[in-house]
């Protein structure tokens with residue numbers, strides 16, 4: 001069952017960053033795809049539009065721009 005005896009720890013994937021400003025996003029778990037798959041959908045990223053893609057301030061900016069159109 002346990003195959004981790006002689007293994008080094010695998011590197012974690014890099015942190016998620018905001019697509020707009022590059023700030024590190026919070027509320028998005030770091031992990032390999034199989035680890036992320038074990039998590040519930042709401043645990044994977046903030047439950048709002050652009051959650052896990054843009055930081056809150058950039059998302060707000062986009063909402064304002066969209067409202068203006």
Ligand SMILES: [Zn+2]
Nearest residue numbers: 018021055058
């Ligand atoms: Zn941002």
